[in-house]
Amino acid sequence: MKQLIFIFxxxxxxxxxxxxxxxxAKVVTYLRFNKVEDLANQIEKDFKTDADKARAAFFWIAKNxxxxxxxxxxxxxxxxxxxxxxxxxxxxxxxxINDSFIAATFKSKMGVCEEYAQSFKKICDLLNIEAAxxxxxxxxxxxxxxxxxxxxxxxxxxxxxxxxxxxxDATWAAGYEYNGKWVRKFNEYFYNIPxxxxxxxxxxxxxxxxxxxxxxxxxxxxxxxxxxNTFLALEAELIAPKTGFINLKKxxxxxxxxxxxxxxxxxxxxxxxxxxxxxxxxxxxxxIATLTIKxxxxxxxxxxxxxxxxxxxxxxxxx
Numbered sequence: 001m002k003q004l005i006f007i008f009x010x011x012x013x014x015x016x017x018x019x020x021x022x023x024x025a026k027v028v029t030y031l032r033f034n035k036v037e038d039l040a041n042q043i044e045k046d047f048k049t050d051a052d053k054a055r056a057a058f059f060w061i062a063k064n065x066x067x068x069x070x071x072x073x074x075x076x077x078x079x080x081x082x083x084x085x086x087x088x089x090x091x092x093x094x095x096x097i098n099d100s101f102i103a104a105t106f107k108s109k110m111g112v113c114e115e116y117a118q119s120f121k122k123i124c125d126l127l128n129i130e131a132a133x134x135x136x137x138x139x140x141x142x143x144x145x146x147x148x149x150x151x152x153x154x155x156x157x158x159x160x161x162x163x164x165x166x167x168x169d170a171t172w173a174a175g176y177e178y179n180g181k182w183v184r185k186f187n188e189y190f191y192n193i194p195x196x197x198x199x200x201x202x203x204x205x206x207x208x209x210x211x212x213x214x215x216x217x218x219x220x221x222x223x224x225x226x227x228x229n230t231f232l233a234l235e236a237e238l239i240a241p242k243t244g245f246i247n248l249k250k251x252x253x254x255x256x257x258x259x260x261x262x263x264x265x266x267x268x269x270x271x272x273x274x275x276x277x278x279x280x281x282x283x284x285x286x287x288i289a290t291l292t293i294k295x296x297x298x299x300x301x302x303x304x305x306x307x308x309x310x311x312x313x314x315x316x317x318x319x
Contacts (some may be wrong), residue, residue, distance in 0.1 A: 016032065018051060018055075018192075020052070020055045020059070023047065023052050023055045023056050023059065024055075024059050025061070026046055026047075026056070027056050027059045027060050027155055028063070030060060031044060031233070032064055032098055032109065033106060034106055034107055035103070035106055036102050036103070036106050036119060036122050036123060036126070037126065039057070039060060039106075039123060039124035040057075040123050040127055043056045043057060043060075043127065044126075044127060050127075050129050050161050050162070051161045051162070051261045053127050053129060053197040054105040054124065054127075054129055054131075054159050054161060054166075055191070057120055057124065057127070057236070058120060058124040058168055058170055058173070058191055059186075059191075061092040061116060061119055061120055061123075061170045061174070062116075062170050062173040062174040062186055063174070063184070063186060064108060064109055065105060065109055065110065065111050065115070065116060065119070065170075065173065065174060066110050066174075066175075066182055066184065067110070067111070067112065067113055067171065067174060067177070068110040068112050068115075069180070069182055069184045071110075071111075071112050071176060072112055073240065075112075079100060088240045097215075098118045098122070099122070101114065101115055101118060102115065102118055102119050102122050106119070112171075113154050113155045113156070113171040114155045116170040116174070117133045117134075117156055117171070118155075118243075118311060119131060119170075120157050120159075120168070120170055121133050121157060124159060124251075129159060129160070129161075130159070130160040131157055131158065131159040131160070132157065132158045133156075133157060133205070133211055134153055134155065134156050134157065134158055134167075134202075134204050134205075134206070134234050135152045135154070135155045135205050136152055136154060136155075136203045136204040136206075136209075137149060137152055137153055137154065137202075137203045137204060137205070137207075137221065137222075138154040138172075138201055138202055138203070139201070139221075139222065139226055140226065141226065141313070142226055142244070142299075142301040142302075142303070142313040142314065142315055144222065144226070145222065145223065145224075145225070145226065145244035145245065145314070145315045146222060146223055146244065146245065146315070147222060148218060148219055148222045148277070149207075149222075150203050150218070154171070154202070155171075156168060156169040156170075156171070156172075156202060156277050157169070157170065158209070165212070166191075166192045167192065167193045167195060167198055167202075168190065168191055168192065168193070169193065169202070169272050170190075172190045172229075173186060173187045173188070173189075173190035173191060174186070175187075182207065184236050187229060189232065189233050190229070195212075195213060195295055197227075197232050198270070199213055199214065199221060200214050200224065200227040200232055201227060201229075201232070202244040203216070203218060203221040215270040223242055223243045223244060223245070224242075224243060224316075225238065225241075225243070225312050225313060225314050226244065226313035227245040227311075227312060228309070228311055228312070228313075228314065230306060230307075230309040230310065230311045231304075231306065231311035231312055234260075234261075234262070234306070235260045235262060236258050236259065236260050236261040236262070237258065237261075238256070238257075238258055238271075238312065239257040239258060239259055239288070240255070240256070240257040241256070241314070244313070244314050245314070245315050245317060246292075246302065246314050246316045246317065247317045247319070248295055248316065248317070248318050249318075249319050250295065250297060250317065250318060250319065251295075251305075252295060253292050253293060253294055253317065254292070254293035254294075254295065255290055255291070255292055255293075256280075256290070256291040256293070256304065256312075257288060257289070257290050257291075258286060258289045258291070259288055259289075260287065260292075261289040263282055263284060263289055265306050265307050266305075266306070266307050266308065267279070267280065267282070267291065267304070267305070267306055268304075269293055269302060269303065269304050269305065270289075270302075270303045271296045271300045271301070271302055271303075271316075272300045272301040272306065273296075273298075273300060274296070277305065278288070278293075278294075280292055280293045291304075295318065296316055296318065297318060298318055299315075299316060299317050299318055301313065301314070301315060301316070302314040302315075302316050
């Protein structure tokens with residue numbers, strides 16, 4: 001994934017949503033399969049369309065594989081050496097290594113992002129559905145704003161359904177960490193992520209995928225605010241500031257400007273070091289909402305909450 005491939009491919013992405021309630025209800029009744037081939041065979045038996053099959057694979061993985069926090073915080077070094085006689089031989093040996101990871105994941109029902117992504121692709125391969133593992137960068141904490149990493153830290157998937165690519169992240173759909181423990185909670189947002197929002201959370205390493213999503217540098221990606229799925233699932237759009245840095249003089253207040261923000265929602269903010277969250281002053285003009293927040297009079301992290309869920313994170317610098 002570290003090699004840059006400058007090839008222009010004209011690939012369209014799915015932008016429609018589809019109701020998978022019937023698929024999900026069926027998959028919930030599945031056994032906790034210990035072999036990826038058994039799961040693929042069951043999916044092949046129960047579903048006819050590639051869309052339903054891909055959803056079934058994704059949903060089962062997200063619901064049954066627990067994120068391995070121990071491995072995440074104490075990663076084992078993975079290094080493999082092997083000889084190969086051709087490109088085909090090289091790819092076969094890499095797949096054999098990935099298959100060993102997948103087999104272990106299905107037995108233990110645990111894995112990190114690489115195992116989630118490789119498992120989904122393996123099921124798609126068995127079902128003859130075109131899919132890919134995408135490696136790149138993600139962010140989730142205000143401390144990461146402006147801190148550029150040239151090392152990838154995440155893996156997710158693309159799958160082609162009816163000739164159109166969809167972007168999926170089974171790891172982030174499976175749940176989240178809370179107080180050092182993994183909480184299983186399926187998150188619909190990360191199935192068929194809107195492609196116009198993908199750069200808000202995910203940045204591919206390979207140029208071939210970057211070109212599909214638009215134009216953004218790694219530096220621009222890291223300089224953005226931290227967007228959570230709470231905010232991205234809304235119709236609202238952050239107009240200003242565009243970066244995650246809010247630079248203020250001591251006489252200035254913070255202003256956040258939005259388009260299509262539902263101001264009937266409960267909107268509050270928190271500043272690091274302050275004990276209680278507060279309500280911003282909200283003004284509306286021509287469908288543009290401006291949130292005014294008191295100057296914290298010091299450098300701090302700002303978190304905006306919508307309906308009790310964190311939505312946006314910024315770094316505030318006071319001169």
